[in-house]
Amino acid sequence: MVIVYSKPACVQCTATYRALERHGIEYVVVDVTQNDAALEYISEDLGYFQAPVVLVDDNNHWSGFRPDLIDLLAKAMRSGVTA
Template structure:
C-alpha cells in the first residue's frame, strides 16, 4: 500500500494523486493539517514539504516525481 501525506491546496499533491489514480496504483491519503501525529511522522522522516510518498520496500520521497512513482506499479 502506498501512503501519500498531503495538505489542502497542494498542486504537487494533486498531481501525485492523479498520477497514482491514472496508473491504478492503490493508495491512501493522510492530510497533515488534520493530524498532528501525521505531521510529526513526516517531520520525523526529515521532510519539510508535501506530498510525501511512503511505500513498502521503497525509500520515502517527496514532491511529484513521476519517475519514482512509476516504480510503485
C-alpha cells in the same frame, strides 16, 4: 498500501494522486494539517518538510511530485516487487 501525506490546495499533491491513479496504484491520503502525529512522523522521523510525502514502506518513500518514482513503483508492483 501506499500512503500519501498531503495538505489541502497542494498542486504537487493533486499531481501525485493523478499519477498514482493513472497507474492503478491504490493509496490513502493523510492530511497533515489535521493529523499532528502524521506531521510529526514525516518531519521528525522521515525528515521531510515538503508535501506530498509518499510512503510505500519503511525503505521506500519520497517527497514532492516524482512521476519518475511513481513510474518505477508501478513497474515494480506489476512485477510483484514493491521495495
